[in-house]
Amino acid sequence: MNKITNIVVAGLGGQGVLKASDIIADVAFLAGFDVKKSETHGMSQRGGSVSSDIRFGEHVFSPMVPDGEADFLVVLTADQVEVNAAALSSCGVLVEPSQVDETKLGNKKSINVALLGTLSRHLKFSDEQWIEAIKRNLPEALHATNIEAFHTAKNAGVTS
């Protein structure tokens, strides 16, 4: 059976939406899945709404997640939840900043990667695969803080 996992990452320009989606696409890639990732980033630098779709499975055709069919919606800032809510399926999981204790992050900017830690609890990728994907998509100077952010959120007691 060709079950496709649909993930939407959303937020505002400059928050690291595209980085987070690159890391998810890469972890699926490393795990051997067919994967497609799409994004609208024309004006993303100017602080407007940005979102990115990731789809993986045995074989993926369209790079866009149909509305109401996202298994996971990862939103980087609370005020963008409503804007993107229509993406989520009725049994989908919302991952949002309130599920992460921001005070425990070395750098608040790592919230995008921290939320991947939260997301990772629902997906069957190994920690090694996640770490590898994080490393492949961030400059070396940022590896330590982000890997820590990932673990902090992943191991937090808060569940969604």
Add this chain to the structure above:
Amino acid sequence: MDNKGKQLLNGDEAVAAAAFDAGITLGTGYPGTPSTEILEEFERLGGHAQWAPNEKVALEVGIGVAIAGGRTVVTMKHVGLNVAADPLFTVALMDIPGALVIVSADDPGMSSSQNEQDNRRYAVAAGVVMLEPSDAQEAYEFTLRAIEIAECWHLPVMLRLTTRVCHSKTLVMREGVSVPQSRVPEYVRNVSRRSMIPANARPAHKKLRESLAQIAQWNERSGPTEVIAGSGTLGIITSGISYQHVREAAPEASVLKIGMTHPLPMETIERFAATVDRCIAIEEGDPYLYEAIRTAGIEVEDKPSMYRFGELNIQRVRRIIAGDCSTEAKPVPGKPPALCPGCPHRTVFTSLKALNCIVSGDIGCYGLGVLPPFEAIDISVCMGASIGVGLGLRHALAEPEAKRVISVIGDGTFFHSGLTGIAEMVYNPPKTGHVVLLLDNGTTAMTGMQEHPGTGRTLDHHKTGKILIEEVIKSMGIKNVHIVDATRDPAAFEGLIQSSLDKSELSVIINRRPCLLAVKSIKEYEKCNEQNN
């Protein structure tokens, strides 16, 4: 499952990879979303890429490379092809031994463009061969095939991408795709096929039509066409990204996917249509396939007209198939983009609003001056239009209103197509004079901080010739040239604008302050270039 030997690339990166693997002599183009990353990535891979001052010049440079027998990709966004249309229509008639691949990145849905023109129409109008990939793997393969076809037929080839192909990452396997062998450029004279005076262009036009007929035959036999056998009840003819949505929305359908969409493989289409009960053309944008197929006398359905607007997706394809024309759910409006806090354009628009100017605007970050809180721009058409449109307003309006008109243009846009506007202003000055406000933020910010002839740095940020805007403008005959920084002294700026509007003379006010997001990199490039001196 294993992804060994594969890479996850977006369409732009895949075109760049193909250009690199094929040993492209020179990549040239002009920045524009969603095409910009092609040349940046090509350069990063180690290729030689340049930004031209505009798309027309880029295409002309590309024509030269290909006449010399070299290989080139010339990249631009869809509206860029309007600027390059003049050379496009004539190079189509010529014999060019090298590979001239013109990449047009269309933007259905206008994620960041001023219109959603469908450049498949250009392929027909100019008589240019066109390939349309549907994902990054095909973007890679079709770029290589475009090079092959160009060199085989001595004709330019257009590669039409769309935003979703450019900006979607999909798996790409470079291994196993045959790369056409490249040759060393050398000049071979062939005046009758390269100098398009009427006596040469007349036979050349006939020759082009013959070649296109032959290429159509080749497309029937060996073109990048795919047939997916389905139930036979429903047949879908499609191309590009629409194919991907179709396969998911209608897994049971028979599908004909056309890779070379000009000239079309009409016999293949006819045979396919005959095998299905219901045949429908599913394509983003204009009813291009539909019209061509109907004109050939083949029975096919068009999508309902409401789906001509915007991008397609799985849901919309499902609706097209179901003939569902009910109102679509409106997306919840997101946060619109805005000028960055501290952006040098901000003070400018606050002042223009306060002075109650009639603002003829242009295309760039400063286009965001249209939106609240500024709402300071009255008109914006296309790159460079601010000056001509402003002059036209001045000619037509009575003096009190004419004197409120100001043209606002960026430094990047000035080099792209503002110079001729200044020439018009000096040559045909309105009675009330005119005021041009040139926003020099030291970069092409809107498309992601590209260099231009005024920055004195090449695409890869190395030192090169630098054109001083103020010197050019003075030498063109403008006497009142001021260089200011509105952010530093808003009151003085406002005073200068008002006094310039009051005079019946020609003035150019250059607001010089670097883009806040670019300033750090600019300093680094400059430091690096100084050290290398």
